[in-house]
Amino acid sequence: MMDIPEDFLHYVWQFRSFNYSGLATTMGEKIKVISTGLLNKDAGPDFSNAKIQIGSTIWAGQVEIHLKSSDWIKHHHQNDGSYDNVILHVVLEHDEDVVRNDGSILPVLVLKNRIPQTLLDKYYGLILNLNDFPCKIQVKDVDPLIVDSFLARVVIERFELKTTQVFERLAQLKGNWDETFYHFLARNFGFKVNGSPFELLAKAIPQHYFARHKDHPEQIEALVFGAAGFLNDGFKEEYPAKLKKEFEYLKQKYNIKPIEVSLWKFMRMRPQNFPTLRLAQFAALIVQSNHLFSKVMDVKDVSELRRLFENLPVNDYWKHHYHFKKEVEDVSVQIGKVSIDNILLNTVALFLFAYGKHTASQFYINRAIQLLEHLPAENNAVTERFVAAGIKMAHAFTSQGILQLKKQYCDQKKCLSCGIGIKILKNEK
Known part of the structure; x- marks a missing residue:
C-alpha cells in the first residue's frame, strides 16, 4: 500500500x-x-x-x-x-x-x-493525476447538481477570503468605506499587471483631495498623472505642459510624493491597456462620479451599474495618444465592456458582500451573489480547461467558483475536502 x-x-x-x-x-x-x-x-x-x-x-x-x-x-x-x-x-x-x-x-x-482496493485506486488516481486538475477525466460524469452545489460553497469561501482584505484596509482607513472602496477600485483599474502602482497611487492621493477640485477636471488629471510620476519630463504639447504646471502647485499644496514611474508596466501590453490610458480613464471616472461607493450600493440593475463606468469624460488629448509624446491616429478612450464587467466582478460585488457581512445584512450579500449571476463567465486559461472537461460555465458565479476550486482544492490536491472529489470516491463500487 x-x-x-x-x-x-x-x-x-x-x-x-x-x-x-x-x-x-x-x-x-x-x-x-x-x-x-x-x-x-x-x-x-x-x-x-x-x-x-x-x-x-x-x-x-x-x-x-x-x-x-x-x-x-x-x-x-x-x-x-x-x-x-x-x-x-x-x-x-x-x-x-x-x-x-x-x-x-x-x-x-x-x-x-x-x-476497498477500488477506493484506493481511485484516490491514488486523483492525487497522482498529472492533468490540469485531478478529476479532469471524471468530472463530466458527476451530477451537475453536486458540482453546482460545491461551486456555490467555494464562491462564498472566495468572498470570505477577499472580505478579510477589505476589513483590514477598512481598519487602516478608520472605518471609511468610501476611501476603502476607492483604494480597491484603483487597484482594479490596474488589473493584474499594474494593480500595485495603482494602489500606491490611491495611497498617495486621498480621495478628499479630488473633492476640492471637482469643478476643474484638468487639476484632477494633474493630480493623477503627477502622483503617478508621469509629469517629471519637459513637454512641448500644451496639454501635458499644463498638467505639469498645475501639478507643481498641487504637489506643494498637498505635500504629494509621486511614486516611481518605473513601477508602471508597458511591456507586452496592448496599447489599449497602457497604464497612461487607464490613468486617464480613472481621472475621468473621478471627475464624473461623486460618492461612487454609495451609488454602487444603491444601484441594483447590472446595466445601470455598467453605466456608471461608461461614457467617461476622458480628455480629448487621449483620443490621439496612448502615452505622452507619442501621437497616434485613433484611440478608443472608453473602458471596454469586458473591463467594466471585471470591475463589477472584482470590486463592486466584493464590496456588496463585505458591506453585507459588516452590517449583518443578507440583503447586500444576496445582491453580491445576484450580480455574479448576471455577469458573463470569465474566459481565461483556467476556466477554459474546466469547460473542456465538461463543466458548463453559465455566468460569473460559476467561473468564480472554478477559480477558487482550482487554487484552493485542485492545486493543493485537497480532493478529500472537495464535494466533487468526495462524490467520485464514493462511487468506488
Whole structure:
C-alpha cells in the first residue's frame, strides 16, 4: 500500500467506506458503529458525538484517527485533557497500546485490510493525476447538481477570503468605506499587471483631495498623472505642459510624493491597456462620479451599474495618444465592456458582500451573489480547461467558483475536502 495521508482515513471513517465484516478491537471485543460522529476541523479529537458499541456496552464520545496508534504518544494527546473522552482509536496500523489516564487501554480499530482496493485506486488516481486538475477525466460524469452545489460553497469561501482584505484596509482607513472602496477600485483599474502602482497611487492621493477640485477636471488629471510620476519630463504639447504646471502647485499644496514611474508596466501590453490610458480613464471616472461607493450600493440593475463606468469624460488629448509624446491616429478612450464587467466582478460585488457581512445584512450579500449571476463567465486559461472537461460555465458565479476550486482544492490536491472529489470516491463500487 502506498503512503496515504491521515485525512484519507478521515474520509474512510466519515463515509463508512471500509469492510464492516467482523469488526473488532485489537483486544478482540466486537465493534458496532452506530454513528461515526461529526468531523472536527479545529483543535481536539477528529470526530465528536460518535456512538460506538464495544462488546455489550454502547459508548458516546469522540473518535481519534491516526496512521499508527503510536502517533497518539507522538502528538502528546496523553497530556491533553480534551482527549480524555475518546472512546475509539481508529488507525491504519496498530504498533503500540495506548493507556488512558485512568489506566485503561484505549480500544483500537485497525483499518489496514478493510479499505476497498477500488477506493484506493481511485484516490491514488486523483492525487497522482498529472492533468490540469485531478478529476479532469471524471468530472463530466458527476451530477451537475453536486458540482453546482460545491461551486456555490467555494464562491462564498472566495468572498470570505477577499472580505478579510477589505476589513483590514477598512481598519487602516478608520472605518471609511468610501476611501476603502476607492483604494480597491484603483487597484482594479490596474488589473493584474499594474494593480500595485495603482494602489500606491490611491495611497498617495486621498480621495478628499479630488473633492476640492471637482469643478476643474484638468487639476484632477494633474493630480493623477503627477502622483503617478508621469509629469517629471519637459513637454512641448500644451496639454501635458499644463498638467505639469498645475501639478507643481498641487504637489506643494498637498505635500504629494509621486511614486516611481518605473513601477508602471508597458511591456507586452496592448496599447489599449497602457497604464497612461487607464490613468486617464480613472481621472475621468473621478471627475464624473461623486460618492461612487454609495451609488454602487444603491444601484441594483447590472446595466445601470455598467453605466456608471461608461461614457467617461476622458480628455480629448487621449483620443490621439496612448502615452505622452507619442501621437497616434485613433484611440478608443472608453473602458471596454469586458473591463467594466471585471470591475463589477472584482470590486463592486466584493464590496456588496463585505458591506453585507459588516452590517449583518443578507440583503447586500444576496445582491453580491445576484450580480455574479448576471455577469458573463470569465474566459481565461483556467476556466477554459474546466469547460473542456465538461463543466458548463453559465455566468460569473460559476467561473468564480472554478477559480477558487482550482487554487484552493485542485492545486493543493485537497480532493478529500472537495464535494466533487468526495462524490467520485464514493462511487468506488
